[in-house]
Amino acid sequence: MSDSRSHAKHGPVRWLPLAAIRPAMSPAWRRWVGSRDSLTLRLTEAGRPRPFRVHLIDQRTGALRRDEAQALGLPTGRQAWQREVALCLGETPWVVARSVAPLEGLPAHDLAHLGERSLGSWLFRQPDLERGEIEVTRDPAGFHEAHGPWGRRSVFHHGGFRVLVQEWFLDAMADDLGLPSR
Numbered sequence: 282m283s284d285s286r287s288h289a290k291h292g293p294v295r296w297l298p299l300a301a302i303r304p305a306m307s308p309a310w311r312r313w314v315g316s317r318d319s320l321t322l323r324l325t326e327a328g329r330p331r332p333f334r335v336h337l338i339d340q341r342t343g344a345l346r347r348d349e350a351q352a353l354g355l356p357t358g359r360q361a362w363q364r365e366v367a368l369c370l371g372e373t374p375w376v377v378a379r380s381v382a383p384l385e386g387l388p389a390h391d392l393a394h395l396g397e398r399s400l401g402s403w404l405f406r407q408p409d410l411e412r413g414e415i416e417v418t419r420d421p422a423g424f425h426e427a428h429g430p431w432g433r434r435s436v437f438h439h440g441g442f443r444v445l446v447q448e449w450f451l452d453a454m455a456d457d458l459g460l461p462s463r
Contacts, residue, residue, distance in 0.1 A: 296418050297417055307461045339424075373457070400446065417433050
């Protein structure tokens, strides 16, 4: 579903600092939502023996949403690289993710050829990678029909490059891992 249609249907995503949501979140979910390491590796380990795979939903250049522009410190409507994926165990999506990055400083060669590899597989190999604060939402992703209890986002910095990574944990993941509803 395109960004413009999804937000006409769902409205803007509301994000709060992790610390503000923490009291309402179960310890099991805190370990997932608050983790600062590679989600790809965590999913791969938790989903064994099923194979991990990335399903590319869309990759394009388009206007940033208001909340995305604010997170990146850019004017609303600025054109940016956008990528939407489903992170699957076997054929089941456990997480859907939307990543956006300003076109300035974009390592286009590296990112244009990710295909069905995770962005995290590239990001976490960067030696000077810095991750900003984690924010959390209960709002749906908007670009994917599946639902789940939590979404999170943070800005990653690598030299002059920055990317906002937004990840929504889906009900299928909660069910498969026996996680509580929240």
